[in-house]
Amino acid sequence: MAEVTLKDVARASGCSVATVSRVLAGTRPVGAETARTVREAAARLGYRPNQVARALRSRSTGTVGLVLPQITNPFFPSLVRELEHALHAEGRAVLLADCDDDPLTEAARIGALLDRQIDALLLIPADEHHSRDAVLEAAARVPLVLLDRGCGPGVADSVAVDNAAGMALVLDHLAATGRRRPCFIGAAGTASTAVERRAAYETGAAAFGPQAPGRTELGDFSVAWGRAAVDRLWPARPDAVVCANDLIAVGALQRLRQLGADVPGEVAVTGFDDIPLAGLADPALTTVRQPVPELAAEATRLLTHRPAGFASRRAVRLTPELVVRASSAEGAR
Amino acid sequence: MAEVTLKDVARASGCSVATVSRVLAGTRPVGAETARTVREAAARLGYRPNQVARALRSRSTGTVGLVLPQITNPFFPSLVRELEHALHAEGRAVLLADCDDDPLTEAARIGALLDRQIDALLLIPADEHHSRDAVLEAAARVPLVLLDRGCGPGVADSVAVDNAAGMALVLDHLAATGRRRPCFIGAAGTASTAVERRAAYETGAAAFGPQAPGRTELGDFSVAWGRAAVDRLWPARPDAVVCANDLIAVGALQRLRQLGADVPGEVAVTGFDDIPLAGLADPALTTVRQPVPELAAEATRLLTHRPAGFASRRAVRLTPELVVRASSAEGAR
DNA sequence: AAATTCCCGGAGAACGTTTTCCCGGGGTAG
DNA sequence: CTACCCCGGGAAAACGTTCTCCGGGAATTT
Incomplete structure (x- = not known):
């Protein structure tokens, strides 16, 4: 039933499989009249090319x-x-x-x-x-x-x-809006995003002055880690918490609010990626949008x-x- | 190079493709000694069966x-x-x-x-x-x-x-915790989840008394709709807002807080699905977990x-x- | 008018498997 | 000793395409 093959179309249109294939694939010019009959037969029978066979022969599966x-x-x-x-x-x-x-x-x-x-x-x-x-x-x-x-x-x-550029955007923004003592919550893994963002933060944070930047803590890319990291960093009272991605930032945001911190008044929080959740957090999360x-x-x-x-x-x-x-x-x- | 075929293995092991196929697929018993040589040759050449060819012949692509x-x-x-x-x-x-x-x-x-x-x-x-x-x-x-x-x-x-059962769980819970005037934010679409949850709410809400339940509003399964719907429903001061899914509930939650409503003190909010976002909302969202x-x-x-x-x-x-x-x-x- | 080219179409190989069919040899039963 | 059957193995068909090669007729060139 659904097993209409080239051969069937060939039989129905009174020509060879080769011709049918050529018409349907447009591989080689073929007589106008034959083309018409073939196309009509194919349509009538509801022919759909078998991609597996096609793949085997043409060495490309699409x-x-x-x-x-x-x-x-x-x-x-x-x-x-x-x-x-x-x-x-x-x-x-x-x-x-x-x-x-x-x-x-x-x-x-x-x-x-x-x-x-x-x-x-x-x-x-x-x-x-x-x-x-x-x-x-x-x-x-x-x-x-x-x-x-x-x-x-x-x-x-x-x-x-460009993770470095993104992190630079964040740090410039924080500096421009008067933040002076940033800290960083990153990810320890070797995933290149973790490494690059971490490195970019270190580089950019130097601009805030020799010992201005607070500690940087490394965990994983998760909400839970964001919460945990805040417990370690908050005692030092940074005025900005830069996070390696949005999940971490959401966790940080939650924990900061639990601790009674005023975001953004007392401390700014930033993320990275701009996942849908970022816009829904409260307060909505400043972040770097990936294109x-x-x-x-x-x-x-x-x-x-x-x-x-x-x-x-x-x-x-x-x-x-x-x-x-x-x-x-x-x-x- | 990566083009090792059955034929290659056959040549290397000194037997026919048929035998090699049988050994590797375990289709039919084959002599212990030949099996060993075949397997060894296959391993040595790094043979990987071509799934496309296999699919064509056996009419199953896996x-x-x-x-x-x-x-x-x-x-x-x-x-x-x-x-x-x-x-x-x-x-x-x-x-x-x-x-x-x-x-x-x-x-x-x-x-x-x-x-x-x-x-x-x-x-x-x-x-x-x-x-x-x-x-x-x-x-x-x-x-x-x-x-x-x-x-x-x-x-x-x-x-x-079972959407009906899920909605019943929500309504029972609300009733048991003293809520008396629920309302519903649903989705208007014909997706069966929308229909079933809507119907289940109507059925279950009847138990709250003839005219206790507030209006039900229908939009789509989105955060934005949740926010918008609250603007329409809040004036009637329901003590529970039942939402057709978590996204709607998150939107409702946001808007309610903007409006200064006390959740859950003044009004409860519930969702459906238990998406990851549900646990991250503030306050964390009561919802129905899909297994x-x-x-x-x-x-x-x-x-x-x-x-x-x-x-x-x-x-x-x-x-x-x-x-x-x-x-x-x-x-x- | 003969020769060459061009165009359209068919026959059939090929892709890499699986599977059917067949064959020879050795075992067992008669 | 013959008949039968089972078992291990090979040759080759088949799966549904694409594509090469080939041939015959018409069209073009010389």
Whole structure:
């Protein structure tokens, strides 16, 4: 029933499978009259090409793999959405894999996708170091683009936000609005976002004066950690708490309010990423917006337009944007 | 290089492709000695079976489609995660499609996935009515399980939470904690979750007395709508605001606080779904937790164990759980 | 008018598996 | 000793495409 094949169309239109294939794929010019009959027969029978057979023959599945650390990380869904739309628009389908932040699972998933003959792989690596081998291996087989996070230099093409620039935006803003004693709540992991944001904070914070900056605490990218870190930092009474991402900032915000601190009057709080939650926090969170649609567009562009015989790796950095909200308001002081 | 095929292994191990296939797939018993040599050769060459070829021949891709309305809806990521894990655990891969809440896009995506010869389809329908045709068509081709939302009776197997039971839990809890004048902020759409929760509220609210319940307002499943609805309902001073999902509840919570209302002292607020945001709201949101892991497990079970020649559709309803948090606390009154 | 090119169409190989069918040898039963 | 059967193994068909090669007729060139 739903098993209409090229052969059926050929029989119905009185010509060979080769011709039918040519008409439908537009591979080679074919007589106007025959083309018409073929197209009509195909429509009448409701022919849909079997993509698996097509893939086997043409060595291209029209499928790209997307491997990410944790779909439940609120930054990823919008990215996945943009990627899905961009890829489906070109007729490619997305094989999704969630590796649960575990490099071993990640490697297994990558393997599974490669076995399925994906044309290309989009990967948000779980760990800067431990993902490296799997990435190298995969990059040798298919076009691969690293997204959001890096994985050592020159491993593969990559697209990410300029974390240093983003952190600079935050620090400039805080300085401009009169904050003098910032501190930092970061993530200890080796994920490149953690490392870069941490480093950028250290660099930028120096401008506040030699010993102005308070301590920096390192944990993970979670709300719980944000809460916990505040307990350690608040006694020193910083006037700004810079967080490595929005989840941490939300936690910090919560705990500060519990402790009776006045945000933003007494202390400003900033995040990073601009996840949906950021705008909903109270007070709304000042943060750095990642250009998600641009990240997705650039990633798919890198996948598709890969210059032949172009060995060198491309690393695209997109500039983020500062989103100032209530949590760092000046007027309230 | 990465192109090791069965033929290569056969040549390396000195036997035929048929034998190699049999050894590796374990299809048929084969001599112990030959099996050893074959396995060894395969390992040495690093043979990985080409799943596309396998799929073409065996008419099974080991791939299931997952189509959902909006991956950015915060309820879905955890569901996707569970499904991905369950399916990958059985060696199946997931083709993901996001239809942007649009039934037309949904139909197109379903078609694209079917062309790729998915073995089965998991679908969270975008709309109860407008998704129906596409669902019926798809269900005729592959095993299909509807998730979270329905699509008319008897269309396909389905797994969802018992919305009526969940709403009853909320209303019982409110009644038990002394609330007398509830009102409802729901969604107007025809998504089955919207319909069922709305109906369940109407039924349950009757127990509060003939004219006790305040108005019910219908919009969409969004934070913005929650805020807007409060402006309409608050003048009537309900002592409980029951919301059709957590997003609405978060919006309501925000607006109520802006208006100076005391939550939960003056008015309780409840949500539905228990998305991560619910626990982070201030005050933390009382809500109904959907049993996400169970939903996923049940869905994959229905996909795999489908009784041969079992025509009737199965509709599984899972019981939700009430999560009482600060937004409906009694002590605070 | 003959030769060359061009165009349209078909036959069939190929992609990498799985699976059917067949065959030879050794064991057991008659 | 013959008949049968089982077991391990190979040859080759099949899955549904795409694409190469080839041929025949018309059109163009010389």
